[in-house]
Amino acid sequence: xxxxxxxxxxxxxxxPGSDRLRQISLTQRVLAKPAAGALIITVFVWIVFAILSLSxxxxxxxxxxxxxxxxxxxxxxxxxxxxxxxxxxGGEFDLSIGSLVGFAGIIIGIGVTELGLPxxxxxxLAVILTTxxxxxxxxxxxRTGLPSFIVTLATLFIIRGLTVVMxxxxxxxxxxxxxxxxxxxxxxxxxFNWSAGPVKVSIFWWVLIALIGAYILGRTRFGNWIAxxxxxxxxxxxxxxxxARVKISLFALTAFSAAILATVQSMTFFSSDVLRGRGLELDxxxxxxxxxxxxxxxxxxxxxxxxxxxxxxMARIGIVFANxxxxxxxxxxxxxxxxxxxLNNWIRRRFAGLR
Amino acid sequence: xxxxxPTAPAAAPPQPADxxxxxxxxxxxxxxxxxxxxxxxxxxxRAGQVNCLLGDNGAGKSxxxxxxxxVHEPDVGTLAVDGQSVRFGAPRDxxxxxxxxxxxxxxxxxLMSISRNFFLGxxxxxxxxPFRRFDSSTAGxxxxxxxxxxxxxxxxxxxxxxxxSGGERQTLAIARAEYFGARVLILDEPTSALGVKESAIVLRxxxxxxxxxxxxxxxxxxxxxxxxxxxxxxILTRGRSGGTFRRGELDAAQLHRLMGGGEELEExxxxxxxxxxxxxxxxxxxxxxxxxSEGHH
Numbered sequence: 001x002x003x004x005x006x007x008x009x010x011x012x013x014x015x016p017g018s019d020r021l022r023q024i025s026l027t028q029r030v031l032a033k034p035a036a037g038a039l040i041i042t043v044f045v046w047i048v049f050a051i052l053s054l055s056x057x058x059x060x061x062x063x064x065x066x067x068x069x070x071x072x073x074x075x076x077x078x079x080x081x082x083x084x085x086x087x088x089x090g091g092e093f094d095l096s097i098g099s100l101v102g103f104a105g106i107i108i109g110i111g112v113t114e115l116g117l118p119x120x121x122x123x124x125l126a127v128i129l130t131t132x133x134x135x136x137x138x139x140x141x142x143r144t145g146l147p148s149f150i151v152t153l154a155t156l157f158i159i160r161g162l163t164v165v166m167x168x169x170x171x172x173x174x175x176x177x178x179x180x181x182x183x184x185x186x187x188x189x190x191x192f193n194w195s196a197g198p199v200k201v202s203i204f205w206w207v208l209i210a211l212i213g214a215y216i217l218g219r220t221r222f223g224n225w226i227a228x229x230x231x232x233x234x235x236x237x238x239x240x241x242x243x244a245r246v247k248i249s250l251f252a253l254t255a256f257s258a259a260i261l262a263t264v265q266s267m268t269f270f271s272s273d274v275l276r277g278r279g280l281e282l283d284x285x286x287x288x289x290x291x292x293x294x295x296x297x298x299x300x301x302x303x304x305x306x307x308x309x310x311x312x313x314m315a316r317i318g319i320v321f322a323n324x325x326x327x328x329x330x331x332x333x334x335x336x337x338x339x340x341x342x343l344n345n346w347i348r349r350r351f352a353g354l355r
Numbered sequence: 356x357x358x359x360x361p362t363a364p365a366a367a368p369p370q371p372a373d374x375x376x377x378x379x380x381x382x383x384x385x386x387x388x389x390x391x392x393x394x395x396x397x398x399x400x401r402a403g404q405v406n407c408l409l410g411d412n413g414a415g416k417s418x419x420x421x422x423x424x425x426v427h428e429p430d431v432g433t434l435a436v437d438g439q440s441v442r443f444g445a446p447r448d449x450x451x452x453x454x455x456x457x458x459x460x461x462x463x464x465x466l467m468s469i470s471r472n473f474f475l476g477x478x479x480x481x482x483x484x485p486f487r488r489f490d491s492s493t494a495g496x497x498x499x500x501x502x503x504x505x506x507x508x509x510x511x512x513x514x515x516x517x518x519x520s521g522g523e524r525q526t527l528a529i530a531r532a533e534y535f536g537a538r539v540l541i542l543d544e545p546t547s548a549l550g551v552k553e554s555a556i557v558l559r560x561x562x563x564x565x566x567x568x569x570x571x572x573x574x575x576x577x578x579x580x581x582x583x584x585x586x587x588x589x590i591l592t593r594g595r596s597g598g599t600f601r602r603g604e605l606d607a608a609q610l611h612r613l614m615g616g617g618e619e620l621e622e623x624x625x626x627x628x629x630x631x632x633x634x635x636x637x638x639x640x641x642x643x644x645x646x647x648s649e650g651h652h
Binding site for chain 2: 215218219220221223224225227228231232234235236237238239240241294298299
């Protein structure tokens with residue numbers, strides 16, 4: 001044969017398909033980010049409550065004190081929002097996170113009051129045990145192949161029940177006060193209850209964890225694995241991603257952040273309570289979804305979740321400042337969630353150019 | 356003056372027949388409970404060759420490639436790479452042996468960018484310790500370069516794969532497999548969901564991979580796609596081998612027959628002929644009158 005075979009794609013010219021690509025503007029690029037919707041929603045929430053608050057004759061929502069008070073409330077959810085978002089991007093849920101907060105707090109309380117351990121050691125113990133429970137959550141999900149929704153719903157009941165039973169057996173009450181003087185004297189308690197005027201240390205935890213989470217998701221290979229595992233676990237496995245390890249780590253990370261939140265709460269309130277963290281699982285999922293994470297996994301944003309927590313905090317405190325009956329909070333949050341999902345969907349279709 | 360001798364088509368590097376095949380399945384069987392998925396099937400591919408694995412749906416093609424790519428282990432029989440018997444306990448083992456599989460689902464994530472998809476599981480990193488991070492600029496430029504080499508120009512590798520067409524996603528998956536040192540490329544039904552034009556592009560990728568010296572196993576149930584590119588054809592019917600044939604030994608009709616679809620197709624052909632005759636018988640007078648077709652003598 002005298003003819004040579006054309007190289008692959010050779011006959012289609014140097015830039016095939018380039019006529020099918022449009023130049024896109026900076027605005028479009030920004031809007032193509034998963035956190036864009038959360039940002040828009042949060043600015044909108046701020047405007048709404050600023051107006052409501054002013055029309056109720058109070059500027060406290062706009063004041064420094066008012067701002068820090070909703071930042072503190074946002075931080076309570078924000079501390080766990082990062083890990084919950086990462087877990088959701090990895091394709092899983094953790095409904096047991098609230099019960100883990102209760103568990104970790106009680107471990108600190110029992111460690112200090114019943115076992116006579118120093119506070120710092122009780123904190124370390126609580127973090128280790130709670131993270132271990134998270135890893136067990138992950139292990140069950142990976143081994144059984146059951147939906148994590150079901151598995152962690154079961155462990156939510158089990159862990160909450162276990163915490164109540166254990167506390168009642170050991171202390172006869174479900175609320176453990178922790179000695180203020182001991183907290184004040186502890187070398188590490190200050191990292192969890194420091195404050196200066198309206199500025200609480202919880203806000204730093206929230207921001208710090210979000211920044212670390214964003215770095216992990218966007219800049220590390222583990223972050224790439226998280227998105228891949230959530231996109232398709234089987235495909236990721238075929239490409240050599242250690243799927244089980246990634247998922248178990250994410251469950252452990254979620255539990256770890258629950259332990260941090262529990263520590264902040266028990267060091268701030270000088271007590272632990274078996275019921276702490278109730279309802280947190282839904283708040284955390286709400287912030288992750290407002291933040292642009294998909295329930296189906298594979299897509300989302302840590303920064304979006306952190307911003308989502310801000311929207312939640314603003315709504316909770318804004319309602320009080322606007323002198324509205326706080327029963328309206330749930331209506332506000334429900335509406336917020338629905339609007340955010342619709343907006344995020346629209347943005348994703350419109351600006352990410354998906355087929 | 357000496358005339359330049361026309362060169363042969365971008366030739367496969369010559370491989371002496373005594374060199375062992377790159378990848379070989381020797382008499383493998385696989386059972387799922389009572390179901391015989393594969394029984395005593397052998398398949399091999401040499402460097403610079405395309406072996407088409409042909410079979411109808413449910414013939415066991417998927418099971419065989421899952422064995423070749425380390426997803427399943429055979430219950431009976433062995434695998435060999437370069438003539439050496441090997442055991443693949445996980446897909447990673449097959450990848451490390453240079454066997455890359457492009458599955459039907461392509462293993463691409465629509466919601467991840469092109470460069471992140473390209474390097475999923477093999478991310479380049481920079482820095483040390485806790486600051487070791489995904490090298491996104493290298494990932495972007497390598498992905499763009501590799502996609503370009505194989506014939507698709509991607510301006511923005513941050514673009515989500517969900518924005519690409521089916522053929523472009525195939526291209527990404529093939530480019531990725533080759534880049535990560537594949538010596539054997541297994542393409543699982545790569546054209547089944549594609550239009551004519553995009554199928555042609557993918558077939559060209561298969562030929563061009565062969566010309567670069569890779570062994571290609573091309574799985575399909577489409578004889579029309581297999582015939583022009585195959586150097587050899589292995590037939591699979593109901594989990595058993597229907598034989599391996601070299602290029603030119605069989606034509607499309609014979610391949611169809613061996614795949615087990617032959618009789619059905621012939622039956623269909625007969626039915627159509629009968630239908631056509633009846634129709635012709637019914638309409639002939641009208642057609643003949645109106646248009647003076649060849650119908651009247």
